[in-house]
Amino acid sequence: xxxxxxxxxxxxxxxxxxxxxxxxxxxxxxxxxxxxxxxxxxxxxxxxxxxxxxxxxxxxxxxxxxxxxxxxxxxxxxxxxxxxxxxxxxxxxxxxxxxxxxxxxxxxxxxxxxxxxxxxxxxxxxxxxxxxxxxxxxxxxxxxxxxxxxxxxxxxxxxxxxxxxxxxxxxxxxxxxxxxxxxxxxxxxxxxxxxxxxxxxxxxxxxxxxxxxxxxxxxxxxxxxxxxxxxxxxxxxxxxxxxxxxxxxxxxxxxxxxxxxxxxxxxxxxxxxxxxxxxxxxxxxxxxxxxxxxxxxxxxxxxxxxxxxxxxxxxxxxxxxxxxxxxxxxxxxxxxxxxxxxxxxxxxxxxxxxxxxxxxxxx
Numbered sequence: 001x002x003x004x005x006x007x008x009x010x011x012x013x014x015x016x017x018x019x020x021x022x023x024x025x026x027x028x029x030x031x032x033x034x035x036x037x038x039x040x041x042x043x044x045x046x047x048x049x050x051x052x053x054x055x056x057x058x059x060x061x062x063x064x065x066x067x068x069x070x071x072x073x074x075x076x077x078x079x080x081x082x083x084x085x086x087x088x089x090x091x092x093x094x095x096x097x098x099x100x101x102x103x104x105x106x107x108x109x110x111x112x113x114x115x116x117x118x119x120x121x122x123x124x125x126x127x128x129x130x131x132x133x134x135x136x137x138x139x140x141x142x143x144x145x146x147x148x149x150x151x152x153x154x155x156x157x158x159x160x161x162x163x164x165x166x167x168x169x170x171x172x173x174x175x176x177x178x179x180x181x182x183x184x185x186x187x188x189x190x191x192x193x194x195x196x197x198x199x200x201x202x203x204x205x206x207x208x209x210x211x212x213x214x215x216x217x218x219x220x221x222x223x224x225x226x227x228x229x230x231x232x233x234x235x236x237x238x239x240x241x242x243x244x245x246x247x248x249x250x251x252x253x254x255x256x257x258x259x260x261x262x263x264x265x266x267x268x269x270x271x272x273x274x275x276x277x278x279x280x281x282x283x284x285x286x287x288x289x290x291x292x293x294x295x296x297x298x299x300x301x302x303x304x305x306x307x308x309x310x311x312x313x314x315x316x317x318x319x320x321x322x323x324x325x326x327x328x329x330x331x332x333x334x335x336x337x338x339x340x341x342x343x344x345x346x347x348x349x350x351x352x353x354x355x356x357x358x359x360x361x362x363x
Contacts, residue, residue: 033217035154040163042216046106046209047147047167048174049113050140053082053202055178058316060186060195067192070126073251078126080247081133082140088236089141091287092229094149098221102146102153103213109143110210112136117203121196153219172345176338179316183336228279231287234272241265 035043057064057079065075097105116136123129151163181201186194242265245258252258279286292298316338323337 033154033219035151035159035163035217036215038212039154039215039217040151040166042209042212043106043147043150043163044166044170045205045212046110046143048170048209049117049202049206050086050144051171051174052178052181052205053117053136053140053199055175055316056182056198056202057082057195058320059179059182060198061320063186063191063195064129067195068123068126068129071251073248074126076247076251077130077244078133080243081130082137084239084243085134085137086141086144087137088232088239089138090145091235092227092232093142094145095225095227096142097146097149099224099227101218101220102150103216103218105142106146106150106216107210107213109139109141109146110206110213112139113143114203114206114210117199117206121199121203150216150219154217169346175316176341176343176346179320179338180336225285228284228287231272231275231279234268234275235287238265238268238272241268 061075061079064078065071068074070078093105093109113136116132116139120129120132120136123132148164148167151167152160155163182195182198185198185201188194189197241261245261245265249255249258273290276286276288277290280289280291293302319337
């Protein structure tokens with residue numbers, strides 16, 4: 001997600017020859033800024049709303065649908081609008097932070113999450129809610145890579161490992177806490193007010209992080225890669241053309257436009273791959289370098305990521321709907337059902353964060 005400069009290892013020296021002289025420079029590079037515990041805390045708070053809103057809206061989807069007079073397809077569109085825009089923005093957001101400064105993008109993304117979340121609380125109808133959720137996904141997508149890149153560039157060794165593991169822990173914790181808080185707030189307030197109050201709370205969390213951004217060091221890449229705006233745009237369009245018909249198709253009876261959209265989306269994915277291969281052949285670094293897929297660890301990681309993200313979100317949504325509609329547990333029921341899973345996820349992440357992690361690539 002972040003695009004730190006990659007350097008090739010030095011060529012091996014033949015036996016009997018002296019090591020090549022180390023490169024010299026007229027001036028030593030300035031020391032990298034160090035991330036303090038307060039700065040790490042601010043980064044984690046800034047990241048929390050990204051998954052807090054995901055978990056909370058899963059629980060509140062039915063209440064949002066009734067308040068905005070939206071059927072099941074409309075509810076799913078509210079969810080998909082955020083996740084699709086988020087995924088599409090991630091593709092290029094890391095390079096924007098490398099080029100323009102990561103703290104600047106953190107500020108823009110954090111303010112965007114705060115303002116748009118609060119604006120969503122006043123959405124008068126389904127169309128405006130979906131549009132605001134798209135903008136919210138873009139803001140969250142701008143913010144997320146900067147958190148990871150800042151941790152990586154301002155810490156090292158055990159501190160970096162701990163920061164990354166805490167990032168993972170916050171990811172799971174904020175999702176589960178979002179469900180619990182959403183369930184409790186919606187249970188305590190009238191239905192048409194409960195889901196709106198949760199959006200305001202999401203915005204306030206983001207504002208808290210924005211207020212503390214001064215504790216986060218300013219960083220950017222010394223050799224930022226090209227943005228590959230064409231490749232990112234084609235990928236984003238293909239995701240949109242595939243996700244929307246898959247979200248709405250069944251409830252609408254699969255009209256002809258859903259099949260056309262799917263075909264065009266798949267065609268754009270193929271065009272995206274061709275663009276990526278040509279860009280790499282020209283010597284530039286595209287959004288998704290095809291050569292990276294030759295690494296066994298990358299292929300395995302992508303497979304696991306695909307399996308996780310194609311099942312986790314659907315699981316949370318279906319579990320919430322099942323608990324509320326089948327067992328009439330209300331909005332708090334789904335949160336309590338996943339509480340054990342959330343506790344185990346958070347505990348495992350924190351346990352790993354307390355130990356050094358060594359990764360070897362045998363691929």
